[in-house]
Amino acid sequence: MTRVPEKPSLDGLEARWSERWDADGTYRFDRTKTREEIYSIDTPPPTVSGSLHMGSVFGYAQTDSIVRYRRMRGAEVFYPMGWDDNGLATERRVQNYFGVRCDPSLAYAPDFVPPEKPGKDAVPVSRPNFVELCERLTEIDEQAFEELWRRLGLSVDWALIYTTIGESAQRVSQRAFLRNLARGEAYQAEAPTLWDVDDRTAVAQAELEDREQPGATHRVRFGGVDGDSDIVIETTRPELIPACVALVAHPDDARFRDRFGDEVSTPLFGVRVPVVAHHLADPEKGTGIAMICTFGDVTDVVWWRELRLPTRSVMGRDGRLTPDPPDWEATDPEADARYRELGGKTVKQARARVVDLLRDAGRLEGEPVPITHPVKFYERGSRPLEIVTTRQWYIRNGADDPELRAVLLERGRELHWHPPHMRTRYESWVEGLNTDWLISRQRFFGVPFPVWYPIDDDGEVDHARPLLAREDQLPVDPSNDAPDGYDDEQRGKPGGFVGDTDVMDTWATSSLTPQIGTRWEDDRDLFTRTFPMNLRPQGGDIIRTWLFATLLRSHYEHGTLPWSDTTINGWILDPDRKKMSKSKGNVVTPVEYFERFGSDAVRYWAQSGRPGVDTAIDEGQIKVGRRLAIKILNASKFALGVIGDDSGGDVTEPIDRSMLRTLTDLVEEATGAFEGYDYSRALERTERFFWGFCDDYLELVKQRAYGAGDEGGARSARRALELALSTQVRLFAPHLPFVSEEVWSWWQDGSIHRAGWPDPGTLLADTGDADRLTYHVAADVLGEIRKAKTSRQKSLRAEVDLAVVRDTAERLHALEPALADVRHAGRVNAIELLEAAEFAVEVDLTEDAA
C-alpha cells in the first residue's frame, strides 16, 4: 500500500515532520537502556548571544548526522541540548540591548523598567535587577535558538534541556568546586592577574589573544649612583617608570656583569632600584637591559616572583594610574608631586606626559621609535590587558606541576580525536600553560562561589578561613544565604560574615557539561547509564578552553575521560573565504537559507564539509543539496509507482542482482565512513550511487518493471527497486532527515529514524554472489548510446537500428543477460557484441524520413 502524493514537494516538510517527531517522541531517550546500549553526546551549549549565523548550523548539522547514524544502528541515543547563557557574553548583550550597567552598590528596585531605547549613558541598575534583565533576554534568545535547531532537524531530546545559569548547573558547578577545594585542586590566592579594565574583571590565560598594536620604543636613561655610570634601557611603557622595581640583564652579559648588585636611580622620581640578573633577559633586545615594573607584562611577573622583588603598583582597576604615589623612598623631592600629576590619567595620557617630562629632564635618549608589537588582549576586549594584584580562585591545571601535566597529556592520548591531528593543538596548549586556571570573575551573571568569609571583631575579613556551603544546601547564593552558624543579621558586621562576591567564569561551568547533562549526583541512575559519554563534538577554537577544562575536571572528579571520542569541526568562512564578520555585513542568517532552499539543503552543505576542514558558505552547494532532495522525491515516487502493490518476488534477473550487489558495497562503505566519524564521505558515496541509480538503473529496468517482458522479470525488477529504494533512503536519512522521512512515510510505517540502518548481510541474501560487472557494463553501454544521440542532436527517444558493442570477453559475458534491458532503455532494435581490447559502442540511428 503506497501513499505517494501526486506532486511531491519539499515545501512544509520541516514543520510537518518536526511536529510529528515531537508528538511521537521519535528522539525521546529511553532511560531503561544499559550503558552498553546507549550512545551519549556532550552537545556544545551554544552561547545564547542573540546572533544566529551559519557557523551555528555547521557543526551541529555534522554532529546530527553521526547521531542519527548511531540511532539507526540501534543505539539508544542520549542527546541533550543546553544553552550557555551565563557569563560576560550575556552581560554585554544586556548592557547594549537595554542600555544599562550593573552597579552592585545599588539596592534592588522592584519596579524598575529599562529605558525604551538604550540611551547615550548607561543607566545604573542593582545586581538583582541586572540579573533579571539577563534572564529576560536569554529566555527570548533561547527560544530563537530552539526554533533554529528544530528547523535544522537536530534529533535532540528537548526534554533534556539545560542552561548554564540554571539551578542544576549551579549545583553541579558549586559541588564540583567544593570537591576541588577539598582535594586541594582549587585554591585562592592574591596574585598579579591579567585584568580587563573595561569589563573590570580578571581573565584567564585561555581567554587571551595577541594583537599587533602600534607602539613605540623609548630609550630612557637611569641614573648611576655613587659615581657609577648611567644605564640606558629601552621600554614601550615609559608610564610605568614609577612602578619600576629593578633593572634586569642576562647573567652572562659582559656589558652589565659588573653592575649586578649595584643600584640605579629611576628618572623623574629618583627611586633606587637594584640591577639584577635573570636568564630570561635577552641581550639582543633593546639595549640588552630592561626595567622590571609591577607589572607591565607577564615577563615582569616572572621576574618579580623569581627574583623576589618588591611590589610597587601604580595601575588602578579602571585602567588609570592610582591617584597617590606608591610606597617608595624617592630621593627626588619632586617625585610625589610629579607622580600626582600622572595619577588619574589613562595609560595613554600618562605615557604622553611621562615622555614630555623625560625629555625635559634630559632623560630621553633620542626620540621614541614607532613600532608594532604584539600586545595581550582579552579575546572579547578592546583595550590591552593590564596586570593588577587581586585575590582570585584558581584550579590547578599543571602549569607548575610537570607530573600533572604529563598525566593530562596522557589523557589527551587516551582520547580519540577526529581528525587525529587536532590532538596537537591540545598538546601545545597543555605544554604552554604558564598559570593555573583562574576561574573567578568580578562580574554578576554567573554561578556564585559557595563561600563566605568570617569578619573578625575588628571588622577585618578573614579570607584565609572561608566558610563553605554544605553539598546538600546547593546551590547557594552567598549574597542572600547565610553560612551555617550565622544568621543574616550578621552580614557585613564585626564578628559576622560576608559572602564571596565573585562569580565563576562561564568555562568553570561549561567544563562540567558532561556532569550537568547526565545529572551527576542529582540522578545517579541516569549518570551511570550515560557517563563517561561517547562523543564531544566542538570547534577547534575552544580546545584550549572547553575541551581542556572538561577533561581536567573529569580527571579530577572521576579519574576518567569525560568521553571516549571528540570530533573537531572546522571554521565557517563567508563566501569570500574570509572569516565571518558582522561588521562587513556579510552575514546571512540560516533562516533565510532554510526558507529559500529547505533545511535538508542546508544540512547537505554542512555535511559536505570534511571533518575538521574549514568550509566556505557556498550557496551553489546548498542548491545542489536542494536538487538532490527533489530528486529523491521524484525517483522515489517513480519507483513506488512502478512497484505498486506488488513488491513480492524474487530477484532473479542478473542485472538486478548486480545492482544490489553494488549497493551492498555502498552500504559497507558508508557504514565504514560513519564508524570513522566521516559523515561527508558517507554522504558523498551515497549521493554518487544514487545519481547513477537514477540515470542508469531506473532507465534500464523501467520497461521491464512496467511489464514489457515476462512476469518473473517484472517482479524481479520491482523487488530490486524496493530493496534499493529502501536502502538508499535509509542511507540518506542521517543527512537529509526530512525528505527521507517523507519518502519513507509513503510506503512504510514508523519513522525512518528509528528504522534499522541497512544491513549488507540482508541484501546479500537477495543477491548472492552476483557479478557487479553486469550493472556497470550495462550502464556504460547505455551511456554511450545516450552520447551518440546527444552528439547527433537527437532526442533520447530516437530509435537505434543497430548498436555494436566492442569489449573484452569478460565484460561482454557480464553484459549478455542485461541486453533486453539495454535495448529497451536505449530504444535499440539490434545489438551486436564483438570481442575487442577496448570498450567502444557504435550506434546506427534510424534516419528520420525528413
Add this chain to the structure above:
RNA sequence: GGGCGCUUAGCUCAGUUGCGUAGAGCGCCGCCCUUACAAGGCGGAGGUCGCAGGUUCGAGCCCUGCAGCGCCCACCA
C-alpha cells in the same frame, strides 16, 4: 621562534593501504519537452595534481628541501 594543516580543472572540493588514458559539483558550451523529475534531463570542453630533488618497474598519493596560504602555541623590554 616552535608546531599543525592545506596547495589537484575558472570556482568549491573528492581522490583511505602507490598501479587503470586524474574525478565530482558549480560555472561555461551544446543538445533533448524521455509517460519520476524542464526552477529538469543528457552530453562536451577544460588540469605539466604549488616548486625542486629522491625512493620505486610504477607517485597526485611515500621521503627530503623550498615557497605561498590558513591555523595553533610561545616569557614579543
